[in-house]
Amino acid sequence: xxxxxxxxxxxxxxxxxxxxxxxxxxxxxxxxxxxxxxxxxxxxxxxxxxxxxxxxxxxxxxxxxxxxxxxxxxxxxxxxxxxxxxxxxxxxxxxxxxxxxxxxxxxxxxxxxxxxxxxxxxxxxxxxxxxxxxxxxxxxxxxxxxxxxxxxxxxxxxxxxxxxxxxxxxxxxxxxxxxxxxxxxxxxxxxxxxxxxxxxxxxxxxxxxxxxxxxxxxxxxxxxxxxxxxxxxxxxxxxxxxxxxxxxxxxxxxxxxxxxxxxxxxxxxxxxxxxxxxxxxxxxxxxxxxxxxxxxxxxxxxxxxxxxxxxxxxxxxxxxxxxxxxxxxxxxxxxxxxxxxxxxxxxxxxxxxxxxxxxxxxxxxxxxxxxxxxxxxxxxxxxxxxxxxxxxxxxxxxxxxxxxxxxxxxxxxxxx
Amino acid sequence: xxxxxxxxxxxxxxxxxxxxxxxxxxxxxxxxxxxxxxxxxxxxxxxxxxxxxxxxxxxxxxxxxxxxxxxxxxxxxxxxxxxxxxxxxxxxxxxxxxxxxxxxxxxxxxxxxxxxxxxxxxxxxxxxxxxxxxxxxxxxxxxxxxxxxxxxxxxxxxxxxxxxxxxxxxxxxxxxxxxxx
Numbered sequence: 001x002x003x004x005x006x007x008x009x010x011x012x013x014x015x016x017x018x019x020x021x022x023x024x025x026x027x028x029x030x031x032x033x034x035x036x037x038x039x040x041x042x043x044x045x046x047x048x049x050x051x052x053x054x055x056x057x058x059x060x061x062x063x064x065x066x067x068x069x070x071x072x073x074x075x076x077x078x079x080x081x082x083x084x085x086x087x088x089x090x091x092x093x094x095x096x097x098x099x100x101x102x103x104x105x106x107x108x109x110x111x112x113x114x115x116x117x118x119x120x121x122x123x124x125x126x127x128x129x130x131x132x133x134x135x136x137x138x139x140x141x142x143x144x145x146x147x148x149x150x151x152x153x154x155x156x157x158x159x160x161x162x163x164x165x166x167x168x169x170x171x172x173x174x175x176x177x178x179x180x181x182x183x184x185x186x187x188x189x190x191x192x193x194x195x196x197x198x199x200x201x202x203x204x205x206x207x208x209x210x211x212x213x214x215x216x217x218x219x220x221x222x223x224x225x226x227x228x229x230x231x232x233x234x235x236x237x238x239x240x241x242x243x244x245x246x247x248x249x250x251x252x253x254x255x256x257x258x259x260x261x262x263x264x265x266x267x268x269x270x271x272x273x274x275x276x277x278x279x280x281x282x283x284x285x286x287x288x289x290x291x292x293x294x295x296x297x298x299x300x301x302x303x304x305x306x307x308x309x310x311x312x313x314x315x316x317x318x319x320x321x322x323x324x325x326x327x328x329x330x331x332x333x334x335x336x337x338x339x340x341x342x343x344x345x346x347x348x349x350x351x352x353x354x355x356x357x358x359x360x361x362x363x364x365x366x367x368x369x370x371x372x373x374x375x376x377x378x379x380x381x382x383x384x385x386x387x388x389x390x391x392x393x394x395x396x397x398x399x400x401x402x403x404x405x406x407x408x409x410x411x412x413x414x415x416x
Numbered sequence: 417x418x419x420x421x422x423x424x425x426x427x428x429x430x431x432x433x434x435x436x437x438x439x440x441x442x443x444x445x446x447x448x449x450x451x452x453x454x455x456x457x458x459x460x461x462x463x464x465x466x467x468x469x470x471x472x473x474x475x476x477x478x479x480x481x482x483x484x485x486x487x488x489x490x491x492x493x494x495x496x497x498x499x500x501x502x503x504x505x506x507x508x509x510x511x512x513x514x515x516x517x518x519x520x521x522x523x524x525x526x527x528x529x530x531x532x533x534x535x536x537x538x539x540x541x542x543x544x545x546x547x548x549x550x551x552x553x554x555x556x557x558x559x560x561x562x563x564x565x566x567x568x569x570x571x572x573x574x575x576x577x578x579x580x581x582x583x584x585x586x587x588x589x590x591x592x593x594x595x596x597x
Contacts, residue, residue, distance in 0.1 A: 056454065057454075060454050060457055063457070063458065064457065064461075078461065078463060081462070081463075082461040082462040082463040082464075083457050083461040083462075084453070084456040084457050084459050084461060084462075085452075085453030085454075085456055085457055086457060086461070088453050089453055089454065089457060
């Protein structure tokens with residue numbers, strides 16, 4: 001990449017001493033990006049914007065929030081009723097969490113479908129899974145802060161997961177709580193961690209981006225960029241594409257915030273926490289439901305916890321579980337079918353997580369859980385031995401082979 | 417010499433400029449609309465504004481005594497002045513005062529002087545409410561932070577404070593009950 005030429009003398013002066021403008025020009029302007037990215041590649045930048053939105057609204061909320069068992073619930077109600085625009089800021093933060101997870105889940109399935117986790121992007125993928133874990137911890141602790149019934153009992157149930165650990169489990173739970181039940185010490189530390197973890201996420205996101213820019217984005221056909229004819233400069237081609245996607249995202253986000261802000265929440269969380277009474281039906285936030293279903297599917301305390309964490313752990317080792325050298329599902333006919341089975345399986349787990357743990361739901365949860373682990377631990381490693389992949393195109397610019405529609409149309413485009 | 421295709425590209429550029437400018441403008445409006453709630457949330461909330469008035473019953477306040485009440489998080493001084501203090505406050509020459517004001521401009525009933533007890537210099541609370549306090553050279557209030565002296569009417573007479581102690585807006589609901597704010 002040639003050295004950019006800056007006209008502004010101040011920019012020039014600064015850039016000579018601190019090459020920040022060269023850096024930005026290189027990573028955001030010229031940054032060569034595969035020219036065939038589809039709209040599924042919008043979700044990375046959307047996740048970044050969701051993170052920034054959460055941090056900004058969160059800092060503002062913390063200016064009006066009191067992390068104390070006697071005041072937390074009232075201070076949140078005060079935000080809703082008395083603080084100027086407090087209702088708006090809180091609803092953005094509340095729904096922002098859901099939208100952040102929607103975006104990240106799509107981002108992850110995009111990576112699964114197009115094989116974005118494969119060499120040389122293994123660390124990029126692992127950092128992403130780490131971000132997911134941090135997000136889950138942050139979201140969980142944030143949900144405790146309003147100190148409603150769901151906050152309290154969610155905190156009780158989730159922290160009690162650790163009591164499943166043999167020998168030291170009980171001590172760990174006492175340590176997490178800072179007492180003998182979820183109480184003021186717990187609330188205080190959760191507030192502290194909920195405030196700091198997003199900045200840890202920002203740090204990991206930066207690493208995620210450094211790893212991304214090392215080899216650049218994967219692309220829908222999953223083959224490496226062969227040269228400049230396969231890429232476009234990031235600006236204006238992908239900045240504008242990202243902005244268009246952002247517009248749609250914000251429209252949906254605003255619709256949720258303004259028209260059904262409590263749709264993804266639970267009404268019981270508008271009842272102040274009461275350590276004496278557990279709500280009749282307690283469920284986690286929707287984005288935890290699939291994991292919750294796995295937890296309940298296993299008829300053993302420790303086993304349930306292990307399988308639940310295991311469902312994330314398999315993602316960490318995915319780059320080595322999948323032995324197929326072909327990245328994109330477009331060229332893996334059997335994998336492609338199973339991909340959609342996995343998507344359905346995750347939806348099914350989500351549905352089952354919201355249902356009571358009895359009767360048919362338990363059996364279905366077990367089947368769905370079994371499939372989830374079968375998919376990652378057996379299908380991924382073994383499928384390459386039986387699957388006949390389709391021939392890969394020579395390059396992004398010449399997607400295929402004689403006679404195919406894509407080849408013809410791209411050749412026509414090239415002529416222009 | 418402009419050919420037909422040159423004209424067309426000029427038109428296209430005009431259209432493109434329009435698109436770019438309108439996109440920036442719309443994004444600017446959107447960003448401002450998003451930022452405003454984030455800024456405005458730091459202004460006093462509705463419950464804070466609702467607490468912005470205080471009623472005080474002065475019936476038990478004897479001549480020469482003073483009380484301090486909290487109003488909007490700040491101390492308000494109310495002193496029941498003696499005849500001698502009222503006389504001094506009314507008769508002193510305004511000449512040479514930093515912030516000249518007659519005593520009658522500063523009181524509703526001359527018996528009671530009501531002041532925001534915050535020094536106009538840098539916000540400390542002046543002494544002079546309690547009987548043992550240092551009251552300064554003019555017998556009113558004295559700010560210990562940087563040595564401002566106030567008289568019986570709360571006017572600045574000596575020291576760094578730029579203006580007289582502020583008189584809050586208040587009214588008498590009856591002979592001895594006042595409502596501040």
